[in-house]
Amino acid sequence: MPLIPQPAPPAGGALLARLHAINAEHGYLPEAELRLAADELGVPTSQVYSAASFYAAFTLEPRGRHTIQVCLGTACYIRGGDKLLEKLQATLGVGPGETTEDRAFTLETVYCLGSCSMSPVIRVDGDTYGRLRADRLPRILKKYRAAEGQGP
Amino acid sequence: MRVHMRSDLDRLRAEGLSTLYPDGLRIGVGMATCGLATGAAAVYDALRDESAARGLDLTLVATGCIGYCQQEPLVDVRVPDRGRVLYARMNPERARALVAALAGGELPAEGALAVIPEDHPSKVLPGVPFLNELPFYARQHKIILRNSGLVDPTRVEEYVAREGYQALAHALLDLSQQDVIDEVVSAGLRGRGGGGFPTGCKWQVCRDAAGEPKYVICNGDEGDPGAYMDRTVLESDPHSVIEGMIIGGYAVGAHEGTLYVRDEYPLAVERVSQAVAQAEELGLLGEDILGSGFGFRIDVVRGAGAFVCGEETALIASIEGGLGEPSPKPPYPAVSGLWGQPTVINNVKTWASVSAILARGAAWYTGIGVEGNRGTVVFSLVGKVANTGLVEVPLGLTLREMIEGIGGGGLDGKVVKAVQTGGPSGGCLPARLFHLPIDYETLTQAGSIMGSGGMVVMDEETCMVDVARYFLTFTMDESCGKCTPCREGTRAMYEILTRIIDGGGTLEDLDNLEEIATWVKAASLCGLGQTAPNPVLSTLRYFRDEYEAHIVEKRCPAGVCRALIRLAIQPELCTGCGLCLRECPVGAITGESKEPHVIDPDLCTRCRLCHDICPVGAVEIVR
Numbered sequence: 001m002p003l004i005p006q007p008a009p010p011a012g013g014a015l016l017a018r019l020h021a022i023n024a025e026h027g028y029l030p031e032a033e034l035r036l037a038a039d040e041l042g043v044p045t046s047q048v049y050s051a052a053s054f055y056a057a058f059t060l061e062p063r064g065r066h067t068i069q070v071c072l073g074t075a076c077y078i079r080g081g082d083k084l085l086e087k088l089q090a091t092l093g094v095g096p097g098e099t100t101e102d103r104a105f106t107l108e109t110v111y112c113l114g115s116c117s118m119s120p121v122i123r124v125d126g127d128t129y130g131r132l133r134a135d136r137l138p139r140i141l142k143k144y145r146a147a148e149g150q151g152p
Numbered sequence: 153m154r155v156h157m158r159s160d161l162d163r164l165r166a167e168g169l170s171t172l173y174p175d176g177l178r179i180g181v182g183m184a185t186c187g188l189a190t191g192a193a194a195v196y197d198a199l200r201d202e203s204a205a206r207g208l209d210l211t212l213v214a215t216g217c218i219g220y221c222q223q224e225p226l227v228d229v230r231v232p233d234r235g236r237v238l239y240a241r242m243n244p245e246r247a248r249a250l251v252a253a254l255a256g257g258e259l260p261a262e263g264a265l266a267v268i269p270e271d272h273p274s275k276v277l278p279g280v281p282f283l284n285e286l287p288f289y290a291r292q293h294k295i296i297l298r299n300s301g302l303v304d305p306t307r308v309e310e311y312v313a314r315e316g317y318q319a320l321a322h323a324l325l326d327l328s329q330q331d332v333i334d335e336v337v338s339a340g341l342r343g344r345g346g347g348g349f350p351t352g353c354k355w356q357v358c359r360d361a362a363g364e365p366k367y368v369i370c371n372g373d374e375g376d377p378g379a380y381m382d383r384t385v386l387e388s389d390p391h392s393v394i395e396g397m398i399i400g401g402y403a404v405g406a407h408e409g410t411l412y413v414r415d416e417y418p419l420a421v422e423r424v425s426q427a428v429a430q431a432e433e434l435g436l437l438g439e440d441i442l443g444s445g446f447g448f449r450i451d452v453v454r455g456a457g458a459f460v461c462g463e464e465t466a467l468i469a470s471i472e473g474g475l476g477e478p479s480p481k482p483p484y485p486a487v488s489g490l491w492g493q494p495t496v497i498n499n500v501k502t503w504a505s506v507s508a509i510l511a512r513g514a515a516w517y518t519g520i521g522v523e524g525n526r527g528t529v530v531f532s533l534v535g536k537v538a539n540t541g542l543v544e545v546p547l548g549l550t551l552r553e554m555i556e557g558i559g560g561g562g563l564d565g566k567v568v569k570a571v572q573t574g575g576p577s578g579g580c581l582p583a584r585l586f587h588l589p590i591d592y593e594t595l596t597q598a599g600s601i602m603g604s605g606g607m608v609v610m611d612e613e614t615c616m617v618d619v620a621r622y623f624l625t626f627t628m629d630e631s632c633g634k635c636t637p638c639r640e641g642t643r644a645m646y647e648i649l650t651r652i653i654d655g656g657g658t659l660e661d662l663d664n665l666e667e668i669a670t671w672v673k674a675a676s677l678c679g680l681g682q683t684a685p686n687p688v689l690s691t692l693r694y695f696r697d698e699y700e701a702h703i704v705e706k707r708c709p710a711g712v713c714r715a716l717i718r719l720a721i722q723p724e725l726c727t728g729c730g731l732c733l734r735e736c737p738v739g740a741i742t743g744e745s746k747e748p749h750v751i752d753p754d755l756c757t758r759c760r761l762c763h764d765i766c767p768v769g770a771v772e773i774v775r
Contacts, residue, residue, distance in 0.1 A: 012410055012490065013453035015474040020454055043473070051474030054632075056457030057415045073377030074572065074608045075534040077622055086759045090737035111459065111626055113416055114380035116532055116606075117221030117540035118189045126418065130189035134761050135735045 014041060015051055019058055027063045056110070064099040064106040066144050069123040073112030080133070081120040085109060087134035088122075091141065104145065154435040157443045158321045161312055164434070168313025172303065173230070177210040177254060180228040182301055184217035184387045185419050186380075191243060192225040198244035199227070202251040210254075216388020218301025219542040220288055223265055228301070230268075231259055237277060240265035288539045288558055293520060295528045296344075296381075296504045297544045300388035305423050308430045311391040317436060319510035323399045324444035332403040333359060336506065339514035340526035345371055345462075345499030346574065346603040348592040351506070354496060357486040358404040361494035366406040368397055369490065369497040372413040372420070373467055375459040376575025377626065379606030381530040381542055382500040386413060386420035389504070390427035394450060396503030398441065399510055401448045404496050409450040412467055415457045425452045459576075459630035463678050464489075464497045466632070477632050478678035499604070501530055522548040525591040530605050535572075536563045537609035545590075552586035555609055566611040570694070574603025576623045576630075577683030579690025580616060599690040601683070615712035616695040617702055621649040623687035631680065638681025641672035645688055654715045657703040666692060711773035714758040718774040721762075723748035725770035732762035732771065 018041060022033045029052050038045040052058050070085045085096070088107055092100050099106040115121045118130025122140075129140055155161060171178075181187070181196045196214060203210050218226055223240035227247065230236040237259060239250060246263055253260040259277065266283040267276055276282070283289050294300075303310035311317070323332050337352030358366060370393055374382035385393060397409045411428070413421045428450050431437040439447040453471055460466045461476040468490050470476035489495025498506075505527060509517045518526050525547035531554065534540045538560035545554070555561070555571060562568045570580045579600035581588070588594050592602045610619065628642040645668050648661050669685030676682045692699065701707045708716040721732075721741075726748040733741045733749055740756040743749030751762070751771075763771040 011451075012471045013412075013451060016453060016456055016470065019456065019474075047474060051456075054458060054475050055415075055455075058456060074575070074606070074622070075378050077377075078535055078608065078610060078614050078619070080764065083759050083761050083764070086757065087735075087737045087761065110416060110457075111630070112375070112377035112380075113185070114374065114383040114414075115186050115189045116378050116380050116534035116608075117542075118186055118224070119534060121189055128185055128189035130186070133765060134737070135731070135765055 015043065015048065019048075019052060019055075023058055028059045028061055031060075062099075064103045065148070066104060066125055067106045067108060069108045069110040069113065070096075071111075071113045071115070071119070071121045071123070072109050073116060073119070075116035076112075076120040079119045083134050084120055084122060084132060084137065087137055091137065104148065105141075154433075155442065156435065158325060161317055161321060164309050164312040168307065168309030168311070171211055171213070171307065172310045172313045173232075174211050175232055177208070178213065178230040179210055180213045180215040180230075180302070180304075182217055182224060182226040182228075183214040184384055185417070186217055186221045186384075187224045187226065188419075190224045194244045195225045195227065195242045195247045198247035199251060202248040203255075206251060206255045208251060208255045213304045214306075215302065216300045216305050217384045217542065219297060219384075219544070220265070220539070221541040222539050226265070226301070228268065229254070229259070234259055235277075236268040236270055237280070238265045238268055238283065239263045287560060288541065288543075291549060291553065291558060292544050293528050293546055294544050295508045295520075296385060296392075296501045296530050297542060298389070298508065299392060300384055303389065305388050305390055306426055308391055308427065308434065308436075311389065315511055316391055316507075317395055319507045320395050320398055320436070321442050323402055323510050324442055324446055329359065329403050329405060332399060332510065335514050336403070336509060339509045339517040340524075341502065341505055341509060341517070342525070342592070343499060344501035344505065344529065344604070346577070346601065348602060351498060351502055354486050354498075355400065355404050357484070358494045358496045361487045363493050364405075365408065365493060366404055367490040367493055367495040368401045368404065368406045368409040369467070369471075369495060370397055370409065370411045370500060370503050371462065371464065371467055371497055372411060372417075372424075372500045373455050373462045374414055374417075374500070374604060375462040376577075376604050376606045378534055378572070378608040379532050379575060379604045381532055381605055383414070383417045383420050384542055385500050385504050386417065387423050390424045391431070392504040392507050393424075393500055394427055394431055394437070396506035397450060398437065398448050399506055400496055400498065400503065402446050404494070406496070407448050409448065410453055410471055410490070411450055412453045412455060412461075412471065415455045421452065421454050428452055458632075459626075460632045460678070460680050463680060465678065467497070468495065477634050478680070480677060501605075521546040522589075522591070524593075529590075529602070531607045532605060533559050533607050533609070535608035536566060536568065536611040536614065537561070538563055547591045548589050550587055550589050551581065554590060554607065555586060559609065562609075562611050566613065568609055568611050569614065570610045570616065572600075572608040572610060572619065572687070573606065574601035574686075575606045576626050577601055577679065577686055578603045578606075579686045580610070580619065580694065581690070582694040599693055600686065613710050613712070615708055615710035616691045616698045617649065617652055617708075618710075618712050620688045620691045621646065621653060624649060624684070627680065627684040631684075635675075635677040635681060637672050637675035638677065638684060641668055641676070641681070642684050644668050645672070645685065649688070652699065652702050653713045655702070655706045657699075659700070659703055661703070662692065662696070662699055707775055709775065711775050716775070717758055718753060719751050719756055719758060719760065719763060720772050720774055721749050721751055722770050722772055725768055727768055727770075729767065731765055731767065735761060735765055737761065
């Protein structure tokens with residue numbers, strides 16, 4: 001028995017679920033929301049911060065309106081995923097983890113989207129594009145820009 | 153409707169049969185992530201709209217993945233009394249043509265990949281083979297993937313129609329807890345997540361361990377790059393996993409389960425959550441399941457993108473408090489796991505195997521595979537191979553039968569050089585060892601591991617030094633940093649490999665690599681670090697000549713490593729089409745239309761995109 005009564009730990013997976021919910025709402029994890037989560041779940045702020053900064057799915061900085069994930073899983077890598085990344089970097093003018101100046105796109109790399117048979121693949125928001133070659137990328141980007149009414 | 157007793161399953165089954173094998177036309181579209189990545193949604197829409205426009209009455213279903221991903225999008229057409237045909241590489245235009253043909257009473261042979269045999273004799277289309285006659289399927293035996301691509305994963309009724317939840321009824325109503333464990337022990341099932349630990353023994357330890365409550369976990373944090381079978385099972389047949397977990401819970405005396413799914417698999421999270429909700433609604437999860445008095449519930453936890461969480465102690469830590477760092481073993485989770493309580497943690501494919509074993513019996517299962525390696529394993533056959541997809545085979549097949557027989561050999565006629573098995577914890581095996589049988593022990597002896605089943609084929613254009621560094625980049629990034637050998641050792645190996653790749657390596661570097669690798673293996677805390685050197689050690693063992701070519705001759709034999717190659721356009725072949733000029737990411741190519749183009753070596757980053765896209769093969773890699 002601990003001398004000082006300890007609060008009951010939150011239910012299994014509760015902190016991850018909360019971080020996912022914040023991320024879904026804001027596209028990143030704002031500090032105020034993290035502090036609120038710590039209070040409400042009864043865990044130290046440091047624990048919330050360590051989880052928030054540990055996982056690749058979360059960022060503490062705002063993202064662009066669209067997130068492009070370039071898969072660098074093994075199959076994608078040996079079938080040219082790095083070339084897709086290079087082309088996107090050149091086209092967007094940003095590196096992995098960065099957001100374009102107009103905040104339209106955040107470029108990320110990811111280790112395996114689980115679509116290895118379609119390698120190389122990228123995912124833009126929820127849509128996965130397989131059997132890609134770098135020359136198809138401009139058309140895909142255009143689609144997302146057009147959806148914003150911005151033109152190519 | 154709720155399922156209170158075993159006979160209630162019969163009603164569900166009847167309902168499932170009515171959509172699985174309806175009296176009229178049924179069309180299934182493979183819409184797991186791999187199908188969607190190649191345009192299956194547009195095919196589905198075209199089928200729906202065209203059949204509505206033609207007034208064609210049909211059951212249109214979004215199914216999961218049937219495994220032959222190379223041929224996606226796949227469409228499965230079933231016409232009662234005429235047969236069931238799988239159409240490959242569909243697009244909206246071909247989908248509309250298919251509907252037109254079906255509306256005209258025709259089951260067309262055009263675009264048909266295979267006839268799917270059913271219980272009643274299917275009429276063969278002229279020139280179209282049966283599915284099990286295709287080299288890709290001929291050796292396959294589907295247990296884990298028994299329903300994938302065949303059932304609608306959002307309808308539990310279709311799972312029940314294919315004998316689903318019968319195993320649960322058998323376990324809960326006919327068998328004692330110990331009987332269930334004994335059945336799994338005698339089946340000889342070994343953990344399919346990669347470790348290969350006997351599943352039944354693990355359950356026995358957990359059941360015998362002191363402490364209540366006990367927990368059951370499904371590890372769906374499939375992180376090995378190059379492996380996607382867990383995603384496929386979770387997306388295509390979630391109830392097979394849920395049923396296995398309830399059976400496992402009963403056997404060890406747990407009433408709570410956690411299904412942990414990898415964050416990068418949003419569709420799997422959705423399908424699994426949906427399936428859990430359905431099972432709850434029916435009473436297959438909750439109190440007093442099937443009138444047995446046994447209660448069980450499942451929480452779905454979504455991971456957040458950390459490879460190390462695939463390690464069981466890290467996964468448990470991630471569920472408990474967020475941060476996914478591993479801890480030393482023992483104690484093993486079966487004794488002290490979630491919240492310090494006895495916990496059984498098994499992989500997705502293991503749970504899906506459990507439900508099959510309890511349904512059909514241990515004797516049936518031991519009839520498959522070889523001594524010590526019973527049952528089937530699912531491999532994701534990907535990379536530079538002609539036929540990519542998921543392959544479920546009995547253990548003991550040789551690598552050659554897998555890669556050349558099922559996989560059809562190299563991509564575009566290129567020579568296969570190696571296969572990488574087991575992800576970042578595994579190794580690269582050369583083609584001269586393809587006579588080896590695929591089982592846990594043989595692969596380990598050869599310097600690789602079975603792992604979760606990723607099988608990435610590499611050809612003459614893959615540089616093995618580059619591959620070794622690729623895996624080190626991965627493990628260095630994914631190392632949680634808790635223990636020094638893993639954190640610093642992977643970095644040191646990465647730096648040496650980079651030096652070799654950049655042309656500055658020495659032969660002494662190879663000795664240093666081997667020495668560091670040995671230390672990292674011996675001294676790391678968890679499996680991530682203990683296995684991280686494997687890709688380096690196996691490539692050093694089998695492809696030392698490639699390392700030496702980089703160091704001594706400053707040459708990359710595969711033509712990959714950028715510091716050691718140069719790209720040149722052969723003027724006699726170049727047609728001046730301008731494609732490379734437009735696509736070069738750095739604007740290094742110049743030339744007039746219809747005149748031979750030139751690459752500026754100072755601007756060129758040697759990404760080789762021009763080489764890949766040149767329609768006449770005029771771009772040469774100078775090694």
